[in-house]
Amino acid sequence: MGCLLSHLAAKFAFFPPSPATYGIKKREDGKLTVVASPSTAPSMPVPHPDDNSLDVLVIDTKRGNKIVAFYLRNPYARLTLLYSHGNAADLGQLYDLFVQLKVNLRVNLIGYDYSGYGASTGKPSESNTYADIEAVYECLQTEYGVSQEDLILYGQSVGSGPTLHLAAKLPRLRGVVLHSAILSGLRVLCHVKFTFCFDIYKNIDKIREVKCPVLVIHGTEDDVVNWLHGDALSKMAREPYEPLWIKGGGHCNLELYPDYIRHLCSFIQEMENITTKTRLKKIRQNSSLQKRSCCANPFTSCRCFRIKLCRLKLPKCSKPNSCLECTGSCSCCCLPCLQWRWCCCGEESSSKMIKKHEKKLANGDTGRV
Numbered sequence: 001m002g003c004l005l006s007h008l009a010a011k012f013a014f015f016p017p018s019p020a021t022y023g024i025k026k027r028e029d030g031k032l033t034v035v036a037s038p039s040t041a042p043s044m045p046v047p048h049p050d051d052n053s054l055d056v057l058v059i060d061t062k063r064g065n066k067i068v069a070f071y072l073r074n075p076y077a078r079l080t081l082l083y084s085h086g087n088a089a090d091l092g093q094l095y096d097l098f099v100q101l102k103v104n105l106r107v108n109l110i111g112y113d114y115s116g117y118g119a120s121t122g123k124p125s126e127s128n129t130y131a132d133i134e135a136v137y138e139c140l141q142t143e144y145g146v147s148q149e150d151l152i153l154y155g156q157s158v159g160s161g162p163t164l165h166l167a168a169k170l171p172r173l174r175g176v177v178l179h180s181a182i183l184s185g186l187r188v189l190c191h192v193k194f195t196f197c198f199d200i201y202k203n204i205d206k207i208r209e210v211k212c213p214v215l216v217i218h219g220t221e222d223d224v225v226n227w228l229h230g231d232a233l234s235k236m237a238r239e240p241y242e243p244l245w246i247k248g249g250g251h252c253n254l255e256l257y258p259d260y261i262r263h264l265c266s267f268i269q270e271m272e273n274i275t276t277k278t279r280l281k282k283i284r285q286n287s288s289l290q291k292r293s294c295c296a297n298p299f300t301s302c303r304c305f306r307i308k309l310c311r312l313k314l315p316k317c318s319k320p321n322s323c324l325e326c327t328g329s330c331s332c333c334c335l336p337c338l339q340w341r342w343c344c345c346g347e348e349s350s351s352k353m354i355k356k357h358e359k360k361l362a363n364g365d366t367g368r369v
Contacts, residue, residue, distance in 0.1 A: 013158055013185055013200060014087050014124035016117040021092030022046070024056055024068060024119050032056035034070075037092065045096050057143075061115070061135040065122030069112035069136055070095065071144070072102045078272050079174060080146045083111040084133060084159030086180075086252070090118035097255060104261055105268045107152070108144075112136045114162075126161065126200045133162040148173045152271060156180060157225065157251065160233075161201030168209035175241075175271045176214045177264070180222060180251050183229045207236045213274075215241040215267045217260065219249025241267055 023035045033049045034056055047054050047070075055071040070091055081101065085094055091113050102109045114129050115122030122128055140146040148170040155163025160181035167176050182188050185200035195202055207214070214237040218230030227245065234243045244263040246254050254260050 013126075014114075014116070016114075016124060017088065017090050017093070020118045021090055022095075022118060024058070032058065034092075034095075047095060057139065059112070059135045059139050061122075061128070061131040063115070063122070063128055063131040065115040065120065065128060065131070067112055067115060067120040067122075067132050067135065068118055069110055069139070070098060071110045072098055072108065074102050074106055074108055076106050077102075077108040078106075079150055079152055079268065080108040080110065080140065080144070081105065081152050081154055082133070082136060082140070082163075083109060084129075084153070084155045084161075084163050085111065085113075086157035086159055092118065100261075101264075105265060107268060108146075110136060110140060129158075129162040130165050133166050137166060150174060152177065152268070154179065157182065158201065160203055161185075164203050164206040164210065167212070168206045171211050173210075173212040174274070175212050175267065176210060177217065177267070178214060178230065178233055179217045179254065180219065180225055181216065181230055181233055182225050183232055187229065188225055203233065204236070207233050208238065211238060213239045213241045213267075213271065215264075216243040217246070217254060217263070218243070219246045219251065219254055221248050222251045224251040241270075 019037055019039055021037050021039075023037060024032050025035055026032055027049070034047050036046045047056075053073045055073075057069040057071060058066050059069055060066055068091060083094075083098070083101075085091075091111055094111055098109050098111055101107070112132060113120040114124050114132050116124035116128070120132075137151075140151070149172050151170075151173060152175045153163045153167050153173065154177040155161070156179040160178050163176065163178070167173055181203065182201060183204045184195065184202050186192060186196060187199075187204070195205060214234070216230045216234040216237075218225075218227045220227050230243065230245075234240045242263075244259060246257050246259055249257055
């Protein structure tokens, strides 16, 4: 039943443009170039074949698919942005946006099509998108020498799923941007308080594992993914950056608002200025604050306390010479048994305990009781 529901959830999650808005072909020198799809040729901007700032890549994934990626260079870039797009777009539709982000944010940018999108092979699924982004990250490492310290992950809508999947695995990542992100696939369709096994893209669980600054951008009039998804993700992040709530913004038009690029630029600039030393210091400070807040509240579930074990001290017998059970060398009420017992003369004594002790003495039992 769970597998069936997961399959149905995937059907609702992925809407690759059909036909694809672009194609790729190999030139005589072996370099891949982008060509427009006949159905979209008049309106779709196509990269120039001789554009040396663009690399068209075909990357193999561990699940046997071949995915297409665009790598756009900026000679002044200090950071690289890995962009995971939404569920109803492909690289042909996003190329113009990629160029604008590359220039305005002053970053290198790599965007990719999920399995089954654009010119990528395979079928779209949650597990395939995870394999896709892992393959792109490995390509950045091996082909372009990009380390996680110089990488920012960007996920839009469904793209927040693979983004947080990878971010949770990279402890030294520079930053994360969540654009119209989802808490989980099922939570987009209905309000549920629990995470079910058949749910997809369980971002509500993975956001807590991300150790870098997280910027959340969401439109207040988003009728596809309610802005409360973004609000919850921002509040659950370990290191939230000031979120951006675009008043009147929908699900697919946030890039048209001036605040979008302005706030994103501020985030990128701040990430550029963060050094490894500063990051480590901030992590230690956050850890210290968490410990203090944990111990300060006596009602918190993670309260810190110590347990000290000590030997129990009982009151001495008030009648050491007249009490039958207190004769002998033991000064604390238990004749030869080495086990602490209440004295028959003490305030805590009971007739039942006295009788039990007298029976053991009559039988000559001096061992532990």
